[in-house]
Amino acid sequence: MPDGNPPLDILAVMAHPDDAELLCGGTLIKSAGRGKRVGVLDLTAGEMGSSGSAATRAREASAASAQMGLAVRMCAELPDSALENDHRSRLVVAAHLRALQPRVVITHWKVGRHRDHRIASELVRDACFLSGLSKLDLPSPPFRPKKLIYATAFREDAGPPDFVVDVTEQMERKLDVIVLYTTQFEGVTQAGEVYPGGDRRLSEQIRAQMAHYGSLIRVPYGEPFHTDETMEVDEISTLGVSTY
Numbered sequence: 218m219p220d221g222n223p224p225l226d227i228l229a230v231m232a233h234p235d236d237a238e239l240l241c242g243g244t245l246i247k248s249a250g251r252g253k254r255v256g257v258l259d260l261t262a263g264e265m266g267s268s269g270s271a272a273t274r275a276r277e278a279s280a281a282s283a284q285m286g287l288a289v290r291m292c293a294e295l296p297d298s299a300l301e302n303d304h305r306s307r308l309v310v311a312a313h314l315r316a317l318q319p320r321v322v323i324t325h326w327k328v329g330r331h332r333d334h335r336i337a338s339e340l341v342r343d344a345c346f347l348s349g350l351s352k353l354d355l356p357s358p359p360f361r362p363k364k365l366i367y368a369t370a371f372r373e374d375a376g377p378p379d380f381v382v383d384v385t386e387q388m389e390r391k392l393d394v395i396v397l398y399t400t401q402f403e404g405v406t407q408a409g410e411v412y413p414g415g416d417r418r419l420s421e422q423i424r425a426q427m428a429h430y431g432s433l434i435r436v437p438y439g440e441p442f443h444t445d446e447t448m449e450v451d452e453i454s455t456l457g458v459s460t461y
Contacts, residue, residue, distance in 0.1 A: 225288065226253040228319030229368075230310065230341045232300060232333040233263040234278040234292075235398045239409055239423070240368035241323050242285065242391040243384025244440050249286035250387075256289040257282065258313050260337055261297035268400045277398045284394050289317065300336040302343060308355060310344035315357040322362045326372045326443065330410055338367065367443040371410040371426055378441030379448060381434045388427060388438040392420050434458050 227248050229237040237245065237257045249255040259278065262271035275292070282290040293309050300306070314322075324341040325334040342365060347353055349361030369375035384391065395402060402408055402419050414422040424438075431439035435458055450456065 222289075223254060224318035224320065225256045226319070227321045227323065228256045228258060228314075228317055228362075229323040230258045230260065230313075230337070231325060232260050232331065232337040233266070233297065233409075234259045234274045235263070235281075235395070235401055236325070236334070236409060237323075238281055238285075238391070238394050238398070239411065240325070240370045241440055241442075242394055243387040243427070243438070244323075244382045244442075245287070246285050246387040246390050246394075247382065247384060249288075254288040255285075256287055256291070256317060256319065258310075258317070259290070259292045260295045260300060260310070260340070261333065262292050262294065263297055263401075265297040266401065273400050274398075277400065280397045281394045284390065284397065291317075298333060300333045300340065302336055302340040306340055307344045307347055308353070310340060311348035311353060312355055312357065314344060314348040314362065315355065315360045318360050319362050321364045321366065323366050323368055323442075326367045326369045326375050328372060328374050334410065341365070364444070369441045369443050370430070371412065375441075375443055378430065378433070379443050381430050381439040381441050383431070383434060383436045383438070384427065384440050385431065385437045388424070391427075392423065395420070395423070 231237045245255050263274040264271040295306055325338040327338045329335045345362050345365050349359050351359045369378055408419055411422055427438040430441045431437050
């Protein structure tokens with residue numbers, strides 16, 4: 218990041234280009250539309266994907282970023298399908314965290330079908346902590362995000378979400394952005410953590426899942442998240458989501 222750019226409000230740190238769009242794209246679009254500085258850090262370029270190349274996926278990610286209104290998108294250039302939560306990788310991620318200074322970091326759920334997703338979750342969690350150590354072997358000043366949250370969309374093993382973001386108004390844009398990844402999603406019925414739903418197209422499967430999460434907060438579409446910390450409620454008379 219060039220000197221002088223303000224810190225990010227939200228940074229999604231995901232294993233591959235398109236993971237952020239699938240797991241929390243509506244939430245990122247919503248926050249960006251409200252004037253928040255939102256970014257994505259792809260840990261890898263997705264070069265090991267069965268379709269496309271690092272170059273084509275980078276072009277798709279750039280187009281998606283523009284449509285989402287992101288302030289920044291970067292690639293950590295760690296090895297696709299060979300992510301490791303080792304010291305070198307933690308330093309790479311910590312360096313990006315110090316440069317971007319996000320208040321909130323979103324990453325993968327702790328369990329995933331793709332090993333990179335599982336490793337990414339551990340790597341991001343550890344890098345967030347190490348980034349705040351003053352004696353870490355990096356030249357930039359220490360920084361630690363305020364909050365780390367996990368995007369749990371499509372993961373049944375995550376249990377009920379701790380909170381759901383209403384993305385009803387952003388749902389069509391989320392799907393439009395996903396369609397931009399033609400090398401990955403054109404004509405498929407499953408992708409990443411999205412399991413197939415019979416013969417339903419990928420977009421229909423995503424819509425069905427987002428409708429399920431939305432129903433948990435009584436809205437058409439939602440995206441689910443988990444946090445390790447207990448969520449604070451300031452005053453219970455303002456609680457949302459009707460019981461009846």
